[in-house]
Amino acid sequence: LMTPPEAKKFFNFRYPPAGAERVFYGRANDPQIAPSLTHGIRSKISTAAKVLINPQPITTFQQKMKDKKESVYFSNQRAPLGKSHDQTPGLPKGLDILNTTFGTAVIRELTAREVVNPPKSYQEVFEEGQAGHDLYIVSHNDYYAGEAKHRKYNPSSFHRFNLYGIPTPHFNDGRNMAKTLHWLHELQMKRGAKVVSKRVDDFKEKFQHKLGRILDPIAETMNVPPDHTFGACLRPEEYGAGDLIHRRLPGEYLRGKDRQRALVAAVRHHLKKVNYQNFDTLLAAFRHYDKASSKKGDGAIDKAELREACDQASVHIDEKLLDQLFEYCDVDNDGLINYLEFANFLNWKDKTPLKEYEERVIIKGGKPDCANPAEANVEESEPALLIKPEDIVLKEPGSSEKTLRTLLRPSDKVSNHYKTTSSEISAVVGAVPSTCYPIYGVPTIRSDIPAPQIRRISDRTNYGEEGDAYSLLHPTIFGQKGLFERDFFKTRSKKEVQH
Structure with missing residues (x-):
């Protein structure tokens, strides 16, 4: 049966095919113009970045033509690229530009090494630096690092090394600096009482978790002290597992005597x-x-x-x-x-x-x-x-x-008839057979429950109708012909068995 086109647009809107776009049924029959539309301005291809970074070398003729075009510029005449400009037009005629020098000849007395690091001892350099220091203070204000300025006050009433004024309060822990980092209104807000809605506060107290406290929404309805514990208090027995195994009398129990036994x-x-x-x-x-x-x-x-x-x-x-x-x-x-x-x-x-x-x-x-x-x-x-x-x-x-x-x-002394399961299993003579070993947990092959007729994909349970590793390594004749365990255990009708 074919779905009519009138109904198919509704079906495709609700159940679109895999990988297809969901199209509203109101515009299902509209012409498809949007896929062929192009928005924006078409970009023109400009010079590639490769050509700008690494252009192709030009020929000698092209370079001569380029130099001739740039020679009309004043900057090219005064400062040509890679060489000095021609200074002949500004010089007198007949001047030997190669051998003529101007200015006063410099007398080479000391090298830069001797000026920066003279061959003198530390004492000589120190004495030369101290000489004339008082004159440099007057002319250049050349004070040493940490040197106090001498204002030439009256020495009878003022001494330059005395301290005057009130000492400034100072703490090495920085408490005064900490006060300056907090605004006044912030400190007042901390001192003032915080106004909170009682309804919000009751809700937080009742339903929000708190660190170190157990959430108890019905605590206000329980008329019991805070340290109250519900239920019966189970007191430990005076005997332990060892006392039961060794069948000790009440006066011989060892539970609670660990310190005594250690001494x-x-x-x-x-x-x-x-x-x-x-x-x-x-x-x-x-x-x-x-x-x-x-x-x-x-x-x-x-x-x-x-x-x-x-x-x-x-x-x-x-x-x-x-x-x-x-x-x-x-x-x-x-x-x-x-x-x-x-x-x-x-x-x-x-x-x-x-x-x-x-x-x-x-x-x-x-x-x-x-x-x-x-x-x-x-x-x-x-x-x-x-x-x-x-x-x-x-x-x-x-x-x-x-x-x-x-x-x-x-x-x-243990009872004569007392035997552990491990001793019976590990015994050589009269040992318990492996079929009598105690079995715990869920079996690997769930033969205790029937296999479902239709199995889920996520069902990895072995119901006994599948082969094991031995059947995989050594397949039977039936397995080589394509018959496996599930085929043998499959329910069949009488007519199918006869044929």
């Missing part, structure tokens, strides 16, 4: 350093603590012995911190620190491995064999056993060095 850790670190620097073995360090008080050699360290050992190590702590340190080291809560607890909490057991003769002393409880020179310095051991044989373990699997086992605090 205990600092004291323990200082004692560890003192023990490692002053003793060769764990046994020697333990005996030093055990013999610190009147009870010597009882095989355990009480609180008094720990305090005396701390004082000897220049670690002065108060009673409360001492109780916290002793409570931290005493795992079995018997009021004493045995050898195993001492090795775990007050010494670097990994840096001082257990020696063979030391092992015999702490297990057998007998006196060491002094025939061995390595054991000659070890003092007589206690009659009681310090540790049990099962408390001694290998430092590393396959190593011959031995050390004491690591103690676990009762509050840090």
Whole structure:
């Protein structure tokens, strides 16, 4: 169907073609005169700038003709270009213009160098400059820089170096200059009260933002103090995430005890350093603590012995911190620190491995064999056993060095059935299959939602009907023939499938 010309002008005005000018339907059938019209005055082509800047050279004949035309001018006769004018018409006849000179001969006495910079010393130049200075003051007012004018007043009543008059107020910070830079009416406007419309002021106070204040349009309707906070105050729990994981009892919560734990850790670190620097073995360090008080050699360290050992190590702590340190080291809560607890909490057991003769002393409880020179310095051991044989373990699997086992605090023991997801995934034997891994986020292939029948151009979602990188690098036989995944998953009628 063809649009009638009568209706097409209305259609082209509302929906013009791409790249075409929108023409009002009232002048759609008017003759097109405007495209052929030219406005203004046609410019005439003048001499090009290239010819003016760099003209073509003229011939010799043209130059002679030009000089002949310009010779009639008086300026050309008096001041020709590039040479002096001919002065012969104004001179007497018969005068030798080449050898005749006029005036008095100049006698060359001094050079300009000697006049500007004479070969004299500074003292001679200074004395010559001072000579006759008083005469030059009278004749030429030749004063030195900063020299005061001598007015020859009566010296009995006036001295030239005295100061007269009232001192002028002066401030180095420029406050007087600052006053001169402000007009009087500006200062009066600052002092005067500013008249503002109450309606405008109320509007700004209610709806305009202010620096450092929260915009609250309904503040005038709230009969509450300015520092009022709405909602329930959520108080933090007395236990933290670590307390829940380790299943600590209410009296063993560690939340809010960071400063207390830091002080205990600092004291323990200082004692560890003192023990490692002053003793060769764990046994020697333990005996030093055990013999610190009147009870010597009882095989355990009480609180008094720990305090005396701390004082000897220049670690002065108060009673409360001492109780916290002793409570931290005493795992079995018997009021004493045995050898195993001492090795775990007050010494670097990994840096001082257990020696063979030391092992015999702490297990057998007998006196060491002094025939061995390595054991000659070890003092007589206690009659009681310090540790049990099962408390001694290998430092590393396959190593011959031995050390004491690591103690676990009762509050840090985790439930037997507690396992993390990462430990189950990273396990080698009985690992969780990859299909059981927890999946988070939106899947890359949205097979969980149906693909739309008509997709938008901006829709980049993969609904599972497209191939992946493997199908692009290794296309199937169907793909080579032009059949892809969307063709297989397309819904077809029974008649189309049969054919």
